[in-house]
Amino acid sequence: MATKQPIRVAVTGAAGNIGYAVLFRIASGEMLGPDQPVILQLLEIPAEGPQKALKGVGMELEDCAFPLLADMVLTDDPKIAFRDAAWCLLVGSKPRGPGMERADLLKDNGKIFVAQGQAIDEVAADNARIAVVGNPCNTNCMIAASQAKRLPKDRFTAMVRLDQNRGQALLARKARVPVEEVSELFIYGNHSPTMFADFTHARIGGKPAAEVIGDRAWLESEYLPTVGKRGAAVIEARGQSSAASAANALIDHVRDLATPGRLHAVAVNSHGRYGFAEGIWAGMPVRSTADGYEVVTSYQMDDFAKSKIKITNDELVSERDTVKEMLGAQ
Known part of the structure; x- marks a missing residue:
């Protein structure tokens, strides 16, 4: 049997906590499959501490002797990290510091994602797909995509899968069923506390989730804010x-995008769907296809859902307005 050609996967912030947690799973085949070799192209900022840590991560990856890890590149140069990459995983971003205004965070990260968007468009593979994790990920993704002239903007996606996973797990726990019993739970809007985990279309064991739970008040007033603020709760409990x-x-995000037929939540170019403004990146349901994805537009929203989508849309529009001077030709 012919061996598959390695796929180049670029990862930014590769020595950070998320980068460290994801790289070994990519190299083991969990993301792109147990028979798909990968070349990891790892980017860290050009400072002694992060570059030293990146070297240590590279050493550990070598020490695992992963059969699928065909090669590694460790660099502080985006044009080296993204060159010929088929997947660009933008994990690194500037965290919000004490007393820092959200507008300042948006603008500081905007500069990073302008530069990365330009480098990706210049040197990544013609079929490159981009997944943005670094927060605020929806708007960072919009900024990076705005720099693209060669690559289609719809190749740029942002991750709301953590919210989807959190929402599924919480519904499963409430219903006392295995998590795989929960389906069609999609995240709409921003990866922030305003996002809408749409329980109105979710199903548990094939039945409407609201019917199985039998407590609409809990779903509206406890479930939604718990999912939306879960990240803050983790920080409070864990200190990180x-x-x-x-x-x-x-x-999950990349594996499902790479698997035709998968139905899942992804933040994509809204194109005005589900009541979102044009030109923002908003979470919504997509079905993966052989060459990308198609947005599923068949879900009809009730007045409650529409009110929640308006709140998260307004936040995304506000973020866009904050960074509008950074956006390339849309």
Whole structure:
């Protein structure tokens, strides 16, 4: 049997907590399959500490002797990291510091994603697909995509899969069923506390989730804010932001995008669907295809769902307005 050609996977922030949690799973075949060799192209900022840590991560990857890890590139140069990459996983971003305004965070990260978007468009593979994890991921993705002239903007996606996974797990726990019993739970809007985990179309064991749960008040007033604020709850409990669960969600995000027929939530170019403004990146249901994905537009929203989508849309529009001077030709 002919051996598959290795796929080049670029990962930014590769020595950070999420990067460290995801790289070994990519190299083991969990993301792209047990027979797909990969070349990891790992980017860290050009400072002594992160570059030293990246070297250590590379050593550990070597020490695992993964059969699928065909090669590695460790670099501080985006044009080297993204060259010929088929998947660009943008994990690294500037975290919000004490007393930092959200607008300042948006603008600081905007500069990073302008540069990365330009480098990806210049040197990545013609079939490159981009998954943005670094927060605020929806708007960072929009900024990176705005720099693309060669690559179609719909190749740029942002991750709301962690919210989907959190929402599924919470519904399963409430219903006392295995998590695989929960289906069609999609995240709409921003990866932030405003996002809408749409329980109105979710199903548990094939039945409407709201019918199985039997407590609409709990779904509206407890379930939604619990999912939306789960990241803050993890920080409060653990003292650090979600890392292993975010890495797991990234594996799910890419694996399902690479598997035709999968139905899942992804933040994509809205194109005005589901009441979102044009030109923002918003979570919504997609079905993966052989060469990308198609947005599923058949879900009809009730007034409650529409009100929740409006809130998260307004936040995304506000973020877009904050960084509008950074956006390339849309």
